[in-house]
Amino acid sequence: MAQTTFEEISASDFFYRNRDIAGFTNPSRAIFAAIRELVENSLDAAESLKIPPDIYVRLSYEGEASKETQIYRLRVEDNGIGVPPRHIPSAFGQVLYGSKYKLKQQRGTFGLGGKMALLYGQITTHQPATIISSTGITKIYMYKLMIDIQRNRPLILDRKILLNKEQWRGTIVEFTLEGDYFRAMPKILDYFKQTAMVNPYANLTFVDPKGRLYKLTRITKEMPEPPKETKPHPYGVDVELLQRLIQITPHKNMLDFLKNHFHRVGEVTAQKFLEFSNISPSKNPKKLTHEEIVRLMHMLKKFKDFLAPDASCLSPLGEELLKAGIIKELKPEFVAVHQRKPATYAGHPFIVEVGIAYGGEIPKKDGFLIYRFANRIPLLYDEASDVSVKVIEAMNWRRYKVTPDMPIAIMVHICSTKVPYKTVGKEFIADRPEVRREIANGLREVARQIQRFLTRREHVDREKKRLGVFSKYLPKIAQFSAKLAGKEKLPDIDKLLRSVKRFGAEET
Amino acid sequence: MEQKKHKISMIEKRKEVLASLENLGLKTYEQLDSGYFPSITMPSRSTENIHYDPQLRQYILGDRTVRRSTRNIRHLKPFTQLVWAALFSHELTSQRKTSTLRDVYYSAQAYEMTFTDQEESNNIVTDLETVLGFSREDFSIFPEERSAVFGDLTIEYTVPGYEGRTLNLTSHPDGVLIGPALTSAEFVKTTADKVIAIEKGGLFTRFIEENVHKKFNAILVLTAGQAPRATRHFIRRLNQELNLPVYIFTDGDPWGMHIAMVIISGSANAAHLRELNTPDAKWSGVWATDIVNYKLPTDPLDDVDVKRLYELQKDPRYKDPLWQREIKTFMKIKKKAEQEAFSRYGLTYIVDEYLPEKLEAEK
Numbered sequence: 108m109a110q111t112t113f114e115e116i117s118a119s120d121f122f123y124r125n126r127d128i129a130g131f132t133n134p135s136r137a138i139f140a141a142i143r144e145l146v147e148n149s150l151d152a153a154e155s156l157k158i159p160p161d162i163y164v165r166l167s168y169e170g171e172a173s174k175e176t177q178i179y180r181l182r183v184e185d186n187g188i189g190v191p192p193r194h195i196p197s198a199f200g201q202v203l204y205g206s207k208y209k210l211k212q213q214r215g216t217f218g219l220g221g222k223m224a225l226l227y228g229q230i231t232t233h234q235p236a237t238i239i240s241s242t243g244i245t246k247i248y249m250y251k252l253m254i255d256i257q258r259n260r261p262l263i264l265d266r267k268i269l270l271n272k273e274q275w276r277g278t279i280v281e282f283t284l285e286g287d288y289f290r291a292m293p294k295i296l297d298y299f300k301q302t303a304m305v306n307p308y309a310n311l312t313f314v315d316p317k318g319r320l321y322k323l324t325r326i327t328k329e330m331p332e333p334p335k336e337t338k339p340h341p342y343g344v345d346v347e348l349l350q351r352l353i354q355i356t357p358h359k360n361m362l363d364f365l366k367n368h369f370h371r372v373g374e375v376t377a378q379k380f381l382e383f384s385n386i387s388p389s390k391n392p393k394k395l396t397h398e399e400i401v402r403l404m405h406m407l408k409k410f411k412d413f414l415a416p417d418a419s420c421l422s423p424l425g426e427e428l429l430k431a432g433i434i435k436e437l438k439p440e441f442v443a444v445h446q447r448k449p450a451t452y453a454g455h456p457f458i459v460e461v462g463i464a465y466g467g468e469i470p471k472k473d474g475f476l477i478y479r480f481a482n483r484i485p486l487l488y489d490e491a492s493d494v495s496v497k498v499i500e501a502m503n504w505r506r507y508k509v510t511p512d513m514p515i516a517i518m519v520h521i522c523s524t525k526v527p528y529k530t531v532g533k534e535f536i537a538d539r540p541e542v543r544r545e546i547a548n549g550l551r552e553v554a555r556q557i558q559r560f561l562t563r564r565e566h567v568d569r570e571k572k573r574l575g576v577f578s579k580y581l582p583k584i585a586q587f588s589a590k591l592a593g594k595e596k597l598p599d600i601d602k603l604l605r606s607v608k609r610f611g612a613e614e615t
Numbered sequence: 616m617e618q619k620k621h622k623i624s625m626i627e628k629r630k631e632v633l634a635s636l637e638n639l640g641l642k643t644y645e646q647l648d649s650g651y652f653p654s655i656t657m658p659s660r661s662t663e664n665i666h667y668d669p670q671l672r673q674y675i676l677g678d679r680t681v682r683r684s685t686r687n688i689r690h691l692k693p694f695t696q697l698v699w700a701a702l703f704s705h706e707l708t709s710q711r712k713t714s715t716l717r718d719v720y721y722s723a724q725a726y727e728m729t730f731t732d733q734e735e736s737n738n739i740v741t742d743l744e745t746v747l748g749f750s751r752e753d754f755s756i757f758p759e760e761r762s763a764v765f766g767d768l769t770i771e772y773t774v775p776g777y778e779g780r781t782l783n784l785t786s787h788p789d790g791v792l793i794g795p796a797l798t799s800a801e802f803v804k805t806t807a808d809k810v811i812a813i814e815k816g817g818l819f820t821r822f823i824e825e826n827v828h829k830k831f832n833a834i835l836v837l838t839a840g841q842a843p844r845a846t847r848h849f850i851r852r853l854n855q856e857l858n859l860p861v862y863i864f865t866d867g868d869p870w871g872m873h874i875a876m877v878i879i880s881g882s883a884n885a886a887h888l889r890e891l892n893t894p895d896a897k898w899s900g901v902w903a904t905d906i907v908n909y910k911l912p913t914d915p916l917d918d919v920d921v922k923r924l925y926e927l928q929k930d931p932r933y934k935d936p937l938w939q940r941e942i943k944t945f946m947k948i949k950k951k952a953e954q955e956a957f958s959r960y961g962l963t964y965i966v967d968e969y970l971p972e973k974l975e976a977e978k
């Protein structure tokens with residue numbers, strides 16, 4: 108048990124040293140990750156109020172940093188919920204501080220992303236960040252701050268309070284960072300496009316360092332139902348979580364403890380469980396030894412009678428919105444979408460939504476265009492390792508008349524209180540059998556729909572081709588036979604051509 | 616008088632051919648004009664419909680027919696090609712011009728008709744033969760390959776520009792090509808009393824040099840390998856119109872044997888046509904038994920030769936005892952010999968010794 112600590116490092120120090128795992132791997136990746144983290148915070152902030160997000164992102168050139176890298180100023184502005192003034196310094200200056208530890212579907216989770224961006228900017232340019240925010244009250248707060256990395260505390264350099272005459276509500280984050288925009292550009296543009304695809308109710312504006320304006324306009328103000336907060340489900344808990352719950356619980360016996368802190372556990376279920384696991388209902392949870400906590404965790408997983416978690420804590424996009432997003436960004440000739448019923452893996456509820464789009468402005472290439480999303484965030488890196496890609500590759504597409512040379516895009520969206528990411532960088536989804544099964548079933552459904560579409564189209568094409576053949580050859584036969592028979596006048600083939608058309612129409 | 620008859624029959628035949636082509640056009644025209652999809656019915660050329668007719672001593676087509684209707688999209692293009700080929704043939708024949716299969720393939724492009732490849736256009740020409748019951752030479756389409764003839768036979772041309780001109784077929788020491796002009800020529804007179812067909816050019820030249828035509832009173836025909844249809848028809852005419860017996864000399868192997876057989880009994884490919892074969896012609900050598908009797912220098916039979924022998928053994932055209940005996944002998948001795956093999960006995964042996972013996976034996 109005795110653990111010798113030779114040197115303690117703070118959370119911010121730890122994450123700075125390990126910035127790779129949060130996606131800040133190199134100057135081009137870093138600039139992408141910074142934009143992405145701030146945009147996601149803004150989306151969360153607007154959605155939590157059920158307001159269609161309006162997000163403005165500007166990246167401007169500040170100067171040379173090295174041969175390959177430049178210094179940029181990044182400004183992200185939103186119309187979200189705003190940060191209460193007393194939380195601003197910590198929310199932006201203390202790693203692992205955040206408002207999203209509650210159990211519901213959201214984009215951020217670790218209290219980490221936004222700060223990693225600021226941290227990275229601070230280390231590379233030694234400049235403070237500016238945060239301006241208002242929750243719509245009479246005042247606007249402006250902070251200039253840096254992060255004290257050693258102590259993981261915000262360092263406030265300046266603070267101003269402005270009058271909020273226009274009743275503005277939202278947040279502006281502005282800071283400088285080193286990066287390589289031109290290498291990152293394709294990914295960044297992709298990111299905006301795909302974000303617009305799964306957030307069709309958002310207005311996204313991006314001004315790049317060359318002054319180019321990218322505007323992705325919403326096509327709907329409809330938004331998905333926001334997720335409800337939920338308690339952890341017994342199947343999903345680990346020892347760590349149990350210890351935390353025991354620490355904070357006001358309840359003095361196991362029965363109340365179970366009833367009040369777990370999802371889908373009521374009086375009767377709690378009693379049955381305690382009987383099953385041979386734990387006294389009156390036992391004080393705070394008195395559990397470490398061994399007993401470990402045993403409790405195992406028993407929770409073994410007990411068969413807990414109801415599956417419900418999915419009210421999830422906020423899938425919904426078939427209508429997914430379809431609208433795909434049509435908006437891909438302008439395909441055909442699209443089919445499908446939302447699976449809620450499912451669970453290891454006690455975590457999740458919902459899979461899939462879509463398939465064909466033709467239109469989708470380019471033809473060797474293989475499908477695959478768009479992966481988790482909790483309405485596009486996943487752009489490590490495609491090959493993602494479970495969706497594995498499922499797509501394993502599917503027998505020919506059965507559905509789909510071949511790799513067709514202009515086809517496939518999207519897979521998984522939303523969950525705990526997306527099974529493989530890494531902190533949130534780039535790809537781990538291969539879990541439950542998740543895999545849902546994706547596969549969803550894809551089969553849309554595959555059947557595209558098959559019907561392709562069959563119909565094939566038929567129309569065939570019909571067109573058929574008519575083409577008749578109108579090519581019948582006149583020739585007329586010409587040759589007239590000449591052979593020594594006739595001046597050509598035979599009348601209009602009747603035949605007309606009947607070919609009628610004949611064709613009957614077949615459809 | 617026989618010659619007269621031929622002249623008339625040549626003119627008659629051309630008229631018949633033209634009429635049947637026009638009729639094909641007219642039928643198609645009328646169907647179109649009255650709002651029907653034109654269609655055509657012809658004997659099927661699939662293998663199940665090819666039978667050997669022992670009476671005719673050649674392959675013939677059975678009763679099965681195929682219908683080609685322009686209502687069926689898959690038939691539309693071949694039907695159009697067929698009508699085009701008929702028109703093209705009509706133009707050739709009425710203008711008394713000739714063409715080749717290769718020409719047909721290329722000429723189509725001028726009419727915005729396309730053939731995917733030579734084989735497709737060849738097939739259409741064969742379709743036209745089947746529909747009309749005439750061979751392509753009748754509607755002026757000739758094969759590329761040419762064989763030759765040499766001997767005392769005087770012919771009279773019927774081709775435009777040469778009408779009435781005569782030629783004695785000994786006038787050129789290399790022989791005279793059996794082309795469209797010769798095929799359509801009339802036979803005027805001959806002193807020959809037999810025809811000797813020879814597989815290879817070397818031996819043909821040798822025979823001319825050795826005066827075989829004089830010594831044996833023969834018209835020499837070079838088949839140049841498998842005899843072209845025009846040559847087979849020409850040999851038949853020599854046999855039927857001039858009453859000349861025909862003797863065929865080939866290499867002593869299954870392939871040479873089959874060259875002789877096609878002249879005698881025709882080929883499955885031409886089952887839809889008549890009058891290409893010469894049932895009374897005789898294969899005079901080189902037999903497998905000759906190889907033994909004359910102790911000829913040989914090569915061993917290889918695998919394809921043996922395989923071919925097994926095929927021929929089952930072929931209805933080979934059911935006569937002579938053929939069966941020769942096939943068996945080949946299989947037994949496992950050897951083959953070329954015509955040139957006789958050179959081991961000196962250049963003139965084949966003419967002075969072998970030929971007289973064989974011709975005598977065949978009488």
Ligand SMILES: Nc1ncnc2c1ncn2[C@@H]1O[C@H](COP(=O)(O)OP(=O)(O)O)[C@@H](O)[C@H]1O
Nearest residue numbers: 148152198205206215216217218219221222278
């Ligand atoms: N644009 C914003 N509007 C409102 N609140 C924000 C915004 N950006 C960050 N926050 C607050 O700051 C917290 C920390 O953000 P961040 O470091 O990105 O971690 P996370 O998003 O994982 O919680 C968030 O939980 C949120 O409460």
Ligand SMILES: [Mg+2]
Nearest residue numbers: 148215220221
């Ligand atoms: Mg965040």
